[in-house]
Amino acid sequence: MPSLNYVAPTTVADAVKILAGASGPTRVMSGGTDLLVQLRTGRLKPELIIDTKKIPGIIGITQNADGGFTIGAATSGALLGEHTALGAAYPGVVEAANLIGSTQVQGRASLAGNLCNASPAADSVPAVIAAGGTVTIAGPNGTRTAAVESIVTGPGKTSLAKGEFITAFHLPPIKGRTGDAYLRFIPRTEMDIAVVGCGVSVTLDASGTITAAKISLGAVAPTQVLVDPACIIGSKLDDAALARLDAAAQAMCKPIDDKRGTIEFRTKVAGVLARRTAAIAVARAGGR
Amino acid sequence: MTFIGNKSDLRVVGTRPVRPDGVDKVTGRAVFGADAIMSGQITGKVLRSPHAHARIVSIDASKALKLAGVKAVITAADLPNIASEEAFVGEGPMNFRDLSLNCMARGKALYEGHAVAAVAAMTDAIADAALALIDVKYEVLPHVIDVEEAMAPGAPILHDDLFTAGETPKPTKPSNVAKKVRFTIGDVEAGFKAADVIIERRYTTAPVHQAYIEPHACVAAWAADGQCTVISSSQGHFMIRSYCAKLLGIEISNIRVVPAEIGGGFGGKTLVYLEPLALALSKKAGRPVKMVMTREDVFRATGPTSGAAIEMKVGATKDGKITAAQAVMKYQAGAFPGSPINPGLMCAFAMYDLANVDVLGYDVVSNRPKVAAYRAPGAPMASFAAESTIDDLALKLGMDPIELRMKNAAKQGSKTAYGVTHGVIGYEEVLQAAKAHPHWSAPLGKNQGRGFATGFWFNIGGESTGAVFVNEDGTVNVVSGSPDIGGSRASMVMMAAEVLGIDVEKCRAVIPDTSSVGFTNVTGGSRVTYATGMAVTQAAQAVVEDLKKRAAMIWDISPEAVEWKDGEAVPAGANAGGFDPLPLAAIAMKSAKTGGPIGSEVSVNAQGAGPGFGAHICDIEVDPETGHATILRYTAVQDVGRAIHPGYVEGQIQGGAAQGIGWALNEEYIYNKKGLMDNAGFLDYRIPVASDLPMIEAVMVEVPNTRHPFGVRGVGEVPIVPPMAAVGNAIRGAIGIRMEHLPMSPPRIRAAIDGAKMPKAAE
Numbered sequence A: 001m002p003s004l005n006y007v008a009p010t011t012v013a014d015a016v017k018i019l020a021g022a023s024g025p026t027r028v029m030s031g032g033t034d035l036l037v038q039l040r041t042g043r044l045k046p047e048l049i050i051d052t053k054k055i056p057g058i059i060g061i062t063q064n065a066d067g068g069f070t071i072g073a074a075t076s077g078a079l080l081g082e083h084t085a086l087g088a089a090y091p092g093v094v095e096a097a098n099l100i101g102s103t104q105v106q107g108r109a110s111l112a113g114n115l116c117n118a119s120p121a122a123d124s125v126p127a128v129i130a131a132g133g134t135v136t137i138a139g140p141n142g143t144r145t146a147a148v149e150s151i152v153t154g155p156g157k158t159s160l161a162k163g164e165f166i167t168a169f170h171l172p173p174i175k176g177r178t179g180d181a182y183l184r185f186i187p188r189t190e191m192d193i194a195v196v197g198c199g200v201s202v203t204l205d206a207s208g209t210i211t212a213a214k215i216s217l218g219a220v221a222p223t224q225v226l227v228d229p230a231c232i233i234g235s236k237l238d239d240a241a242l243a244r245l246d247a248a249a250q251a252m253c254k255p256i257d258d259k260r261g262t263i264e265f266r267t268k269v270a271g272v273l274a275r276r277t278a279a280i281a282v283a284r285a286g287g288r
Numbered sequence B: 001m002t003f004i005g006n007k008s009d010l011r012v013v014g015t016r017p018v019r020p021d022g023v024d025k026v027t028g029r030a031v032f033g034a035d036a037i038m039s040g041q042i043t044g045k046v047l048r049s050p051h052a053h054a055r056i057v058s059i060d061a062s063k064a065l066k067l068a069g070v071k072a073v074i075t076a077a078d079l080p081n082i083a084s085e086e087a088f089v090g091e092g093p094m095n096f097r098d099l100s101l102n103c104m105a106r107g108k109a110l111y112e113g114h115a116v117a118a119v120a121a122m123t124d125a126i127a128d129a130a131l132a133l134i135d136v137k138y139e140v141l142p143h144v145i146d147v148e149e150a151m152a153p154g155a156p157i158l159h160d161d162l163f164t165a166g167e168t169p170k171p172t173k174p175s176n177v178a179k180k181v182r183f184t185i186g187d188v189e190a191g192f193k194a195a196d197v198i199i200e201r202r203y204t205t206a207p208v209h210q211a212y213i214e215p216h217a218c219v220a221a222w223a224a225d226g227q228c229t230v231i232s233s234s235q236g237h238f239m240i241r242s243y244c245a246k247l248l249g250i251e252i253s254n255i256r257v258v259p260a261e262i263g264g265g266f267g268g269k270t271l272v273y274l275e276p277l278a279l280a281l282s283k284k285a286g287r288p289v290k291m292v293m294t295r296e297d298v299f300r301a302t303g304p305t306s307g308a309a310i311e312m313k314v315g316a317t318k319d320g321k322i323t324a325a326q327a328v329m330k331y332q333a334g335a336f337p338g339s340p341i342n343p344g345l346m347c348a349f350a351m352y353d354l355a356n357v358d359v360l361g362y363d364v365v366s367n368r369p370k371v372a373a374y375r376a377p378g379a380p381m382a383s384f385a386a387e388s389t390i391d392d393l394a395l396k397l398g399m400d401p402i403e404l405r406m407k408n409a410a411k412q413g414s415k416t417a418y419g420v421t422h423g424v425i426g427y428e429e430v431l432q433a434a435k436a437h438p439h440w441s442a443p444l445g446k447n448q449g450r451g452f453a454t455g456f457w458f459n460i461g462g463e464s465t466g467a468v469f470v471n472e473d474g475t476v477n478v479v480s481g482s483p484d485i486g487g488s489r490a491s492m493v494m495m496a497a498e499v500l501g502i503d504v505e506k507c508r509a510v511i512p513d514t515s516s517v518g519f520t521n522v523t524g525g526s527r528v529t530y531a532t533g534m535a536v537t538q539a540a541q542a543v544v545e546d547l548k549k550r551a552a553m554i555w556d557i558s559p560e561a562v563e564w565k566d567g568e569a570v571p572a573g574a575n576a577g578g579f580d581p582l583p584l585a586a587i588a589m590k591s592a593k594t595g596g597p598i599g600s601e602v603s604v605n606a607q608g609a610g611p612g613f614g615a616h617i618c619d620i621e622v623d624p625e626t627g628h629a630t631i632l633r634y635t636a637v638q639d640v641g642r643a644i645h646p647g648y649v650e651g652q653i654q655g656g657a658a659q660g661i662g663w664a665l666n667e668e669y670i671y672n673k674k675g676l677m678d679n680a681g682f683l684d685y686r687i688p689v690a691s692d693l694p695m696i697e698a699v700m701v702e703v704p705n706t707r708h709p710f711g712v713r714g715v716g717e718v719p720i721v722p723p724m725a726a727v728g729n730a731i732r733g734a735i736g737i738r739m740e741h742l743p744m745s746p747p748r749i750r751a752a753i754d755g756a757k758m759p760k761a762a763e
């Protein structure tokens, strides 16, 4: 009979040591809401699970002196939702994280798990990418920082090297008139997986013109994709800009036909969501 | 049978007491199939076919049997190879041989998930490991999933011995078409000639699963002396007994089946999957064997109901009189014959008083799980087609959809295409109530539409046993043979309490095992409150007669001089004597002195179940850019005969509407090219979640069924019949396009709006 071992180290160094030293299939666990389901269905058969939640700081949110945020990798969606300052600065990130699963799942599901499960449909990932999020990665050679969009390399695959795991997420301080938003399309109203997801962050000048933007789409390609923001920068998101954004978003789609949607449908809806999400982000930044 | 239907005389019937099984269910104490335990039990698991269609070349279980902790392995070779024989045990006709082959494949696996072997082992993990060690050699065969592809020449044939019934001359070549059946009244050709407008359309519907929350589960023991005990969750423990006896060659008196609480069935638990396997494993292993399906097993190997392809043509005169209705319906049966094609054909136009009807149907096998009954089996697909077509007819005629239906409504004396003449029915009353409801005239906004549709279901009676036993303290046990799925225990004690004139809290409902109460048909066909309720009512009436005799004995007067009023024996009049009333409890206390225990058990074969009609109004808003349809408001009107417990009747109506909405919008089986199901779980088989639905308003119309003592009509199935057309008609209102394919999922609605080709659905 196969056996499964569980460890819960209390320091990052211990965790890295165990992770780097493990010989059999090993998984890091945050909330476990993906991991346990995959264990149960037999999709994953790890011999060792390393639970990070006993590491001090891995759960929790701090606002840094510069106004940016550090979010522990295993911080649950519920905690993100309760953090007033984070919600005020990054409503898009928080609403994306809070869309994950149900009340029960929210008590556990984390940004790190959502990212490292590496599903193209993960809800928080496009929002965190649009917000300019970065992660701290601990590993045998110390720690390094990386942009969130560099982590997922394909369905179920990440750029993390052996022995590495994510310890924290960072969101930059808000500059000027900035707003973010996330929308997803699902056939139902909850408890569903995104057919298309879209995160948008925009910064406006005093006149309401967009000076910077980051647009990320989920579930339309093997990884999250970035849409070139040139289509809306310099505009006040007028109808012509919206039409350009719609076309640019559709152009970035390389979706598959599957049980959750057709290529044609996903592509069209990506355009729709890009427009709608951008409009919310602009409104939140105080424009239009 | 005396009709006690005068509403003002009723004290208990029509009230809303707390359900007897409620506390156990909300506190988690109720024992469902998977909770049942027999001492010494071990685990049974099934090895299922990974192929849609394959010849089983060989099965080698030797490695599995060598694994420590494995106690038994069975294949079809361990089960009797029984002959073809029609059975009427569950809901609708069934063939014992087919059911046996469905429980365990013999020679050929006919769908992905078809059981090919089973093991019994000490633990779940050992059982899983043993399954992996069973070496099955398959020769994969071409498969066919879609109903029309299965009918096409050259389609892979599932059964070499299946010849189309109802075809003359008798075919010489085997076919996937198990049966061809037709019902005709009048002359449709003449009818269409007399029509000013004709609507002709073609519809397809996806097969949908009953999606009960509790997966199938049982524990079974085959003792050394041949006595068998089964605890399982089902819609009929007598049904389990009958099938196990037949499939395993056991005498009925040697099987005792104990009903567990049931977490939903909707028709899907009116046949067996696990019980015969658990018994056969137990016989070999010498230990009780527990078997529990996973959700994936449930999707891959049980249920669903048929998907269908339906062509329909309806004609009417300018003033809205329907002159002819015609349909060709092709129903998927799954791997074995037995789709609900007959009721489909019968129900399509049963709401209307039509002179000319011609409906032709096909029962077609393909490489999918064998269909099982699902709430009003066969009617919802037929009604989707019929009520969508009628809606288009109203539009073309410029008539109000309710007016058009009023004009053609079936009433007492209307003859149906299948030969039955309607008795007292409430269709017109239902239409009037819908028309008068404020919902029908409420304003609509942009991108919104309102749909209206109606539906019919026969309801059935049949064999039931009910018993009423008076305890020595005056409390009462109400016993019946019907597993309680929709709150029937509440209705049973209420009817007994009404007759006995006592508080409902004094009555306890019990559903004992098959050896402790008389035979009772399955809980299906909306028959329990009607038929079992009739048995319980009659038993309570017999007890009242007995109580009157006992009082007469105590008072030493003639039984005719005693009346039963409000739970007490009273002298019939001044002449009878001046005695103080004798309450039930006082008589019960003295029962030993007046002839012994007081009780009565009554078995009936109830006839005269009144059919039910429903009319649903649905408001929808469509997001034209995403094709997402939001149900804004939903009202379901139904003739319920007489609501014994109105709360549970409303629950039935709401539940049926909710399931119908899921069927309409998102539920479907998605198959890949290999004929394997891609969405065998609730994540991607999308039943509605709570936030998808508004509060569904249930409006009860009461046109009592005079054949039942309290006027009961079945209520559980009618409400799933109208929703798909109601939703489709609302979507048509919102986007101006008729959706001809179910489910009307967002990609399909968006594609329809774009005028693009329908995205290729799974089927």
Ligand SMILES: Cc1cc2nc3c(=O)[nH]c(=O)nc-3n(C[C@H](O)[C@H](O)[C@H](O)COP(=O)(O)OP(=O)(O)OC[C@H]3O[C@@H](n4cnc5c(N)ncnc54)[C@H](O)[C@@H]3O)c2cc1C
Residues within 6 Å of the ligand: A027, A028, A029, A030, A031, A032, A033, A034, A035, A036, A037, A052, A073, A074, A099, A100, A101, A102, A105, A108, A109, A110, A111, A112, A113, A114, A115, A116, A117, A121, A122, A123, A124, A160, A164, A165, A166, A167, A191, A192, A193, A194
């Ligand atoms: C009922 C249900 C509904 C769901 N609904 C949604 C939904 O709507 N949207 C959505 O996007 N997801 C959904 N999910 C999936 C899941 O809840 C999310 O992906 C969640 O964010 C995962 O977080 P977790 O902490 O539970 O991850 P875990 O299960 O702990 O881990 C997931 C993966 O990430 C790896 N991992 C975890 N932490 C780290 C780390 N610190 N460093 C490196 N790798 C790590 C694990 O090894 C594993 O491979 C749902 C799941 C369930 C069960």
